[in-house]
Amino acid sequence: MFVSKLFGGRASDTFITRNSGLISHLIPGDQVLADRGFTITDVLPPGVTLAIPAFTRGCKELPEHEVTRTRRLANVRIHVERAIRRLKGFKILSNIIPGRIQHVDDIVTICAGLCNLQPQLIREEIEGKASDLDEDEHIDEQQEGDEYSWDMAEDIEGNHLF
Template sequence: MHNKIQFAITISPTCSVSFISKAFGGRTSDKVITLRSGFLDLRVYDDRSQLSALKVEQSIRIARVRIHIERAIDIIKNLNILCSTMNLRIVPHSNNIMTICTALSNIHL
């Protein structure tokens, strides 16, 4: 039986990785990872209840760049460091390994 390790990442407008969360177990939901990753603590929230036309347009543009997010993730996966089965002794170091992989992916861009 194998277990997965998941991370939350964000990318900058230049498509480089700008945030990487700590590792979470594979059964952790995306919602829980997002809430516990610490990323939302870095965001500034607006108290308006409805999005302005400008914010709606920005949201649409952000949705269109999802391909860039997938590209950044693919670069990390193609390093072939994190795609194999990890020895249990290495799992505690997965945060550091992912940090190195994202740094390498940023250099690749």
């Protein structure tokens, strides 16, 4: 789990991505999972791609290959959301006491480190390529506290997602 220094509530996702230091950790073959309108392709290192779910662009339906790709990206996104949920589960993050505000970056970093020490979110037998999954197969939602945690998610081709 990548954790940068914290940014204020008015900072956009694009600004945070450009200024957080995340880009320097990306290597060729990595993909960055994002929503539509997330314009950072100009700052991605060579060989790093942006994975954005398809949208209809005025058409009634997506082509079948785009439906499949979007479904697989959604399956990967589940793991990202689980990791975020796990991080938010630390009570110390729900109420930062004003006297601790100067330590909030350290507190979040420690909580993220503790998340990384928990059992994996992604089951070993499916941890590799999401493209190995059949079209109709999906990863069932697990309840918080199950025996899974997040080390690093991978995209539909097995590349690291951050």
